[in-house]
Every structure is written in C-alpha cells, then in structure tokens.
Amino acid sequence: MSFSSRLKAELCAAPQGKMCCVTAELYGVFLMGQTWNAELLRVVTTHPDLPARLRALMLRRLGFEFDEAGGHGGRSLVIHDAKKLDAVFGAFGLERIAGQSIHLNHAALEDNCCRSAFCRGVFLSGGSMTDPEKKYHLEILTPHRHLTRELIPVLHEYGFEPKQTSRGGVYGLIFQSSESIEDFLTFMGAPLASLELMQIKQMKEVRNNVNRQVNCETRNFVRTLDAAARQIDGFGRLRRSREWDGLPEPLKAAALARLEAPDASLSELAETLGIGRSALNHRFRKLEALNGVCSPSRPH
Ligand SMILES: [Zn+2]
Structure with a gap:
C-alpha cells in the first residue's frame, strides 16, 4: 500500500x-x-x-x-x-x-x-x-x-x-x-502517518550522513595515497641528487623508510623508525621543502 x-x-x-x-x-x-x-x-x-x-x-x-x-x-x-x-x-x-x-x-x-x-x-x-x-x-x-x-x-x-x-x-x-x-x-x-513521515525523514538523514562520511573517508584515503606517491617520487630524486650526502642522518633515514615501504601509513613508518608520527611528519615536510630546491640529476 x-x-x-x-x-x-x-x-x-x-x-x-x-x-x-x-x-x-x-x-x-x-x-x-x-x-x-x-x-x-x-x-x-x-x-x-x-x-x-x-x-x-x-x-x-x-x-x-x-x-x-x-x-x-x-x-x-x-x-x-x-x-x-x-x-x-x-x-x-x-x-x-x-x-x-x-x-x-x-x-x-x-x-x-x-x-x-x-x-x-x-x-x-x-x-x-x-x-x-x-x-x-x-x-x-x-x-x-x-x-x-x-x-x-x-x-x-x-x-x-x-x-x-x-x-x-x-x-x-x-x-x-x-x-x-x-x-x-x-x-x-493522522498522527500515525505523521510519525511514519518523521521516521522516513530520519532514515534519509542517516543514509545521507553515512554517504557523506564514506565519501569523506574515500577522499582522505586518496589524499594519503597521493601524498605517498609524491614523497616516493621526490625522495627518489633527492636520493639521486648531489644534496643527498650532505643531509642529516634523521632525514636520510626518514626518506629511506618511505622509499622502502611505499604503501606504509605514517604511523607504521614512525614505528619502524622508533619516533612519533608528528616527528616523522616534520621530517617529511623538511624533505619535501629540500626537494623543491635540490638540483635534479636528470633533466626536466
Ligand atoms: Zn465541531
């Protein structure tokens, strides 16, 4: 009906x-x-x-x-x-x-x-x-x-x-x-129909919220993958550049950890290195900034 x-x-x-x-x-x-x-x-x-x-x-x-x-x-x-x-x-x-x-x-x-x-x-x-x-x-x-x-x-x-x-x-x-x-x-x-309408509305809102959340998580996931891809590309170039040898050891360790484990999450890499997530994030940011000024070994 x-x-x-x-x-x-x-x-x-x-x-x-x-x-x-x-x-x-x-x-x-x-x-x-x-x-x-x-x-x-x-x-x-x-x-x-x-x-x-x-x-x-x-x-x-x-x-x-x-x-x-x-x-x-x-x-x-x-x-x-x-x-x-x-x-x-x-x-x-x-x-x-x-x-x-x-x-x-x-x-x-x-x-x-x-x-x-x-x-x-x-x-x-x-x-x-x-x-x-x-x-x-x-x-x-x-x-x-x-x-x-x-x-x-x-x-x-x-x-x-x-x-x-x-x-x-x-x-x-x-x-x-x-x-x-x-x-x-x-x-x-018709209080029953009114109640049913209210319930349908709530269900629709819950469904919309779930969809929004799923979309948001998907976007975050894609963003993480993009960041990892960018790091692998950048750190690889850095590794082959003249600047690599002069880098402080902690930065080298961070870059190598990422290059060795392209799929690892930030937390997993931090654990491998025995440091905190924010410390690793800090090192990655430094590396990415350095990468911007490093002289590439291959022509661009
Ligand atoms: Zn009357």
Whole structure:
C-alpha cells in the first residue's frame, strides 16, 4: 500500500467527533468534490475506504445516502434528488440557486473543534501525497480556481501556508516542507502517518550522513595515497641528487623508510623508525621543502 493510501485509510478510520465536526468534514468533501451545483452533487472517491465513511457521515448528519454509486469505475457518488440537494445546501447554511457557484462559507467553520474535520474532508476528497522516500509533496486539487483562493486564508488561520499552483485547468494548494506536512497530517487526524513521515525523514538523514562520511573517508584515503606517491617520487630524486650526502642522518633515514615501504601509513613508518608520527611528519615536510630546491640529476 502506498503512503498516500495508508494515510487516507487512517483518516477514514478517524473518530467522527461531534455533529458540528461531521458537518464540517462533509463540507470539505463536497467543496473539493468533482461537481456541486443546484442540480448535482458528485464526489469521485480516491480511496476504497472513503465511500463507507461518507455513507456513515451522511446518514448521521442528513439521514440519507447518496442516490447512486457508479461511474468512474464505481468510485463516483452522486446526488441529484432535489429534496436531498435542498437538505445538503441547508446543512451548510447555503441556498440552492441555479447557476450559482459554491463558495466557502466561513460561518460553517466557526467552531475550533471543526477545523480538523474540515481539513480531513478537503484532503480525503481532493488531496494526495507523494511517497516521502521520493520527495515531500502534499497537494489538494480542485477544478475550481476560486476555492483554492478561498481556502488559503482559512488554512493561514489554522497555521498553514501552502503554495498555490495550477496546471491543465486544475488548481491546487501544495505543501513541500516535511515539517508543514507532518503538522498538517497530525492536524487532520493522522498522527500515525505523521510519525511514519518523521521516521522516513530520519532514515534519509542517516543514509545521507553515512554517504557523506564514506565519501569523506574515500577522499582522505586518496589524499594519503597521493601524498605517498609524491614523497616516493621526490625522495627518489633527492636520493639521486648531489644534496643527498650532505643531509642529516634523521632525514636520510626518514626518506629511506618511505622509499622502502611505499604503501606504509605514517604511523607504521614512525614505528619502524622508533619516533612519533608528528616527528616523522616534520621530517617529511623538511624533505619535501629540500626537494623543491635540490638540483635534479636528470633533466626536466
Ligand atoms: Zn465541531
């Protein structure tokens, strides 16, 4: 099951709450549904658990069900009975007037307790979420531009700041930061999905850190090899130069140790010579500086 599907299953199993909250959830579902006008209400469900949840909310709030379930592969729930439509409009303090488009009625959302339920309805009807392993992206889409514009101040008031988007005649709101998505999931009544998102994020961070560390170690290793190669080349030249005989014994010993053991680490060489790592490093630096001024025995 995809993350989005688990999330919707959790929301469909959320407690219904008080009657005012049931109203608010249905309002969110209908607003973001496919069609809602004086003659027709159609919600296309995007999750197998959603029809049963909507049926239960409808029976509790309005005392009746959708007229039919069909179309869109059985996922489309429809009301066209005039009396039922009257009751639906009335439930949200709206009048059923032909040709008038539905706007968001703030009066239907006045109680604080209903905010979560309203957002849950909006998301269940118009929302989806990308697999967070890929990217953090939650979107709520509707064919009605004015609804996204009206939803923005409502969500602002609840503490959320989604971005507006539009493509191919569909308008939407998108959340793109993991923190805001986590908060929104919890707010809608999906604390488990929120927790899962948090865990996925932590795992991704751990993986990134491990990769960064491996890359860093690889770089250090390559740097060590480069340094050894440079020393072998330089000390070899020094050994063949006129300056070699005049060098102090400790420097000669250090250069010979490296030439004899090209693959040895600094610690191993230091141990062979019976000195500390920093002392050996010091000698190597001196040798490299000398090498810069030594007169090569072969032409360059
Ligand atoms: Zn309420």
